[in-house]
Amino acid sequence: MIRLSRITALALLAIIVFSTLSPIQMRPHLADANAERGLAYVLLGLALAVGFPNRLYQALICVVVVAGVLELLQIIDPGRHARLLDAVVKALAGVIGIGLGQLLVKAVNQREKTGRSADRKRHGAE
Numbered sequence: 001m002i003r004l005s006r007i008t009a010l011a012l013l014a015i016i017v018f019s020t021l022s023p024i025q026m027r028p029h030l031a032d033a034n035a036e037r038g039l040a041y042v043l044l045g046l047a048l049a050v051g052f053p054n055r056l057y058q059a060l061i062c063v064v065v066v067a068g069v070l071e072l073l074q075i076i077d078p079g080r081h082a083r084l085l086d087a088v089v090k091a092l093a094g095v096i097g098i099g100l101g102q103l104l105v106k107a108v109n110q111r112e113k114t115g116r117s118a119d120r121k122r123h124g125a126e
Helices: 002-021 033-051 056-073 084-125
Strands: none
Touching: 002 033, 002 056, 033 056, 033 084, 056 084
């Protein structure tokens, strides 16, 4: 699961970079722009949290820096606009994704721990 999450995070990062820096005409449109941005960063944060479960602070820094740098790079393209609010929304969405990912990792770990305890009790009773 960790390896797949890391590959997914890398793929999502590539999609986010392309969508953020490409001309508007080339950018995929699936829903409202704010919903697309938020979902992309939530998924990125989730994938980072699951892919790097022991690297919480690095994942947080990564999401916040990516959101800020990509927003600033939009200044280069005259057809795009860089807004502080957009960067903050993207960063917060990424942080929410990381929080969800941490909850998922803890739930899976707890389930595995509970399963191992039940197995030991079952095998010990025989």
